[in-house]
Amino acid sequence: MKIVFLTRRFWPEVGGVEKHCLEVGKMLIKKGHEVIVISEKPSSKYKQSDASSAKVTGEIFGIMIERIDAGIENWFKKFRVWRELWNKKDIIKKADIIHCHDVFFWYLPFRLIYPHKKVFVTFHGYEGNKIPNDLAVFSHKLAEVLSKGNISIGSFYKKWYGTNATIVNYGAIEPKKNVSFKKPGRMRRVLFAGRLEEEAGIMEYLIALTLLPKTFKYSIDVLGDGSLKREAIKFCRKNKINAKFYGFVKNVNKYTQNADYVFVSRYLGILETLGLKKPVFAVYNNKIKKDYLTMTPFKKFISIEKNAEEIAIDLLKEIDKEKIEEGYEWAIKQTWEKMASDYLRLWRV
Known part of the structure; x- marks a missing residue:
């Protein structure tokens, strides 16, 4: 079967959707299908x-x-x-399945040209840092109506976008075997992984570190980039926070496995952290982000906070080993094999 993915960004660029498309594509190839990804040209820093x-x-x-x-x-x-x-219409014409990753509007003209073509959509997370406006709600609903079915990454879509999910999923990982839980030493190693934007909570996390008692010794590695990078670096220098900024990295797990506490608030990062038996601290800054985190089966395995004060309080609590182990057992069941099976089930293959 010939499958075409439409996605704004793809490998070698770094991000949740990029990895999702790559890993699902790899699984479909293993099952004997043909996969073509159509995406925008990556930024100039990615050289072939x-x-x-x-x-x-x-x-x-x-x-x-x-x-x-x-x-x-x-x-x-x-x-x-x-x-x-x-200019690539022959690829679309010959495809058995068209699957849009968020960008259903890309396919709109072809929906009229090929009215019987099987087209589906995956809704990945939510847009930006704000409550969805009327246009965002309309575009999601239109995609639902004009597609043959959808996968929603998260259960919050019905409430915020009015869409009805054909299949709900929360992401996937490559499970690691023989993972052991390790208690933090005297010098705690903290990790932030995400975009340096308000939505990801970078400044709330850094403020939380300044609220800790001096007896709480720590260092923090910051993975990611964004508009708040300069402000974050300046804040760390001013408050004498022992921080290293690495920008975006391809192998986040290499840093996660050496961390004692992980600041992350997106599904893929949360699942990967749970799969390494590390405590997750996820902050929200608005109502949709709160629902994004709390309307999940993994909410009981992580710490969810609304501000720096709550983050600091949770950091001072003793790590619940039982919760870590339960989170690990749940996370390792969320495999890319299972995700690919959901796609095939959606397509009725």
Whole structure:
């Protein structure tokens, strides 16, 4: 079966959706299907190299990669996307399945041209840092109505977007075997993983560290980038926080497995952290982010906070080993094999 993924970003760029598409694609290839990913050209910092398996164009793990030049973010971008996809219409025409990862609007003109084509959508998380506006709600509902079915990553969609999920999922990981829980030493190693934006709570986490007693010795590694990076670095220097900023990294688990406490608030990062038996501290800054975190089966395995004060209080509590073990047992069942099976079930294959 020939499957086409439409997604804004793809490997080698770093992020939850990028990894999701890659890992599901790899599983589908193993099951004998053909997978083509159409995505925007990556930013200039990602150079294609024959020495790297993460190719910008061509093939990776058997997945064929096609790129479109969508240009800058403005009102005209959708027309550029449609023009670029029109140049690849033969790929769409020959596909058995079209699956849109958030970007259902990319496919709208082809929905009219190929009314009987099987098209599906995955809703990944939510957009940006704000409560969904009417346009966001409408676009999600339109995607639900015009597609043959959808996978919702999270249970909050019905409440916030009015969409009805065909299948609900919370992400997946590659389970690690023989993982053991380790208590923190005198010098606690803290890790933040996420975008350096308000939505990810970077400043709340850093403020929380300043509220801890001097007897709580720690260092923090910060993985990620964003508009608050300069402010975060300045804050750390001013408050003498022992912090190292690494930017985006491809292997987050390498840092997570050496951490004692992990600041992360997106599903993929939470699952990967639970799968390494590390305590998760997830902060929310608005009502939708609160529901995003609390309307989940893993809420009882993590610490969820609304501000720096609550984060500091939870950091001072003794780590609940039983909760860590239960979280691990749940997380290792959320595999990419299971995720790929959900896609095949959605497509009725």
